[in-house]
Amino acid sequence: MNTGVKKITAYKVLSIILLIIFAILFAFPLYWILTGALKTPAAINAASPEWFPHEFTLRNFQVLFTKRSAPLYELPIPFTKLKVVGATVPAAVRWLVNTVFMAVMAMVLTCITAAAAGYALAKKRFRGRYLIFSLIVAAMALPKQVILIPLIREISSLGLYDNIWAVIFPTVGWPFGVFLMKQFSEGIPGEMLEAARIDGASELRTFTSVVVPIIKPGIGALAIFTFINSWNDYFMQLIMLTSNANLTISLGIATMQAENSTDYGLIMAGAALASVPIIIVFLLFQKYFTQGITMGAVKG
Template identity: 40%
Template sequence: MKYKKNLKKLLVYLLLIIISGLFLIPVLWIVLSSLKTPTDLYKWPPSLFPKEITFVNFETAFKKGNFGVYFYNTTVVTILSTIITLIINTMAGYALAKYKFYGSNLILIGFLSTLMIPLEIIMIPIFIVIRTLGLYNSLWGIIIPPAATPTGVFLIRQYLLGVPDELLEAARIDGASEWRLFWNIIVPIAKPVISVLAIFSFMWRWNDFLWPLIVISDPQKYTIQLAISNFIGEFNVDWPSLIAMSVISMIPVLIVFLIFQKQLVKGIVTSGLKE
């Protein structure tokens, strides 16, 4: 019986490894392609591994494509937007989870209902507001509009529903203010789900293309995704440099995921199980 159980577990792990390998093949292909010479890249039939490893493609991307400026712009947008997102969504989720007031459920439904509204429907009103406020063609025009997300509010609320109300009441009896209660009790408890939201927000802002395309017109303020799109010429595409830029754009997201992967799993498992 134990032998059959171990064999079944081994087969499951083997299947998961094969599936993971299939998903990783495109990533491995583009990483190895960024290290190829142009001759090796255009060779037919193509090969997975480069005959000669070169970093010229990365050097060309930074010099010819002005990639350092785009990387800086995207880093600023992503970090500031993620910080604002965490603050706003954590406060909103905490209020909807622990403050009892009339219409709280209606407000939550209103938040969640916005998930069904695609950006294409509301982008014109948002653009008018951005232009009226003087944020057009500025990085703040990318940072501010997507700061409050219904997904983030829902995740935080669901997680905090599992925090005992008695813990908060005891802190209030001891004289803790609402701000101190939030920063010293709620935020440390909610670290797993806050980490999940941080990863999601980082990925959303780092890979965002449509909204920066609408808001930004100055090439010096382009983000990475706009730069990669703009790198494709009308009659010619510098594929080696383009692939190198794509590889560089994947590294920050991968680093953030590796740092917070434990919190990601824990937060996803616990966020949707509270009622």
């Protein structure tokens, strides 16, 4: 018995040491981005790396912000070919604006459509619901990239190519959200819906005042999940967006690294700009995020 206890402790100590080593390795790339962004060119290209910068500089961010510029926003005036154009700002700022707009729009549209559809699939006994649900599950198992070529032709014929909506719409169409919301809606007690119906509440009213409050945690999880995924969905952005003013921050950084592949300081500054906002969002809402991941899998 005694040796058994010792064995367990030895194993435990060893596994914790290994765990810490791996944790350091996993955190290192981010640490290297953040410190690299603040290092001088000499420190970046030093033969023996500076594990912690001896000297901090904003030079990399200065270069990043002066290299390219773009208008802060461009709003087309409906029914004309005119546009309202904002002040000229560093392109990286515009890319951030684009990325936030894209992620917020994808998030809002996904949450609204998926909450309604998930509720319908879980609680409404309409014809064809099994067929629709199997289609959704089948589509989830396919890699998105398989459909990229037809998608790009479709987007072009809709006149949306090189437009931020070209990235938003396919993200909203991706059925994971519906699947997730169906899982959450299964838990709505039938009696509550029944009671609302007997009280004479309309379907829409039942949805907004009975269903939505119950599935709110699910909507929160889906919102944060969609926001982060769409922020980081480099592939979709790459194939849909081309002109300088329309890029997202990830895409902009990728373009910059293709042009200045040896200026690692500059590229790290860009990488920091692309990743720090989304990491902050993740840390703030990490609880919902974890919940979303696990809920999607529980009965998956």
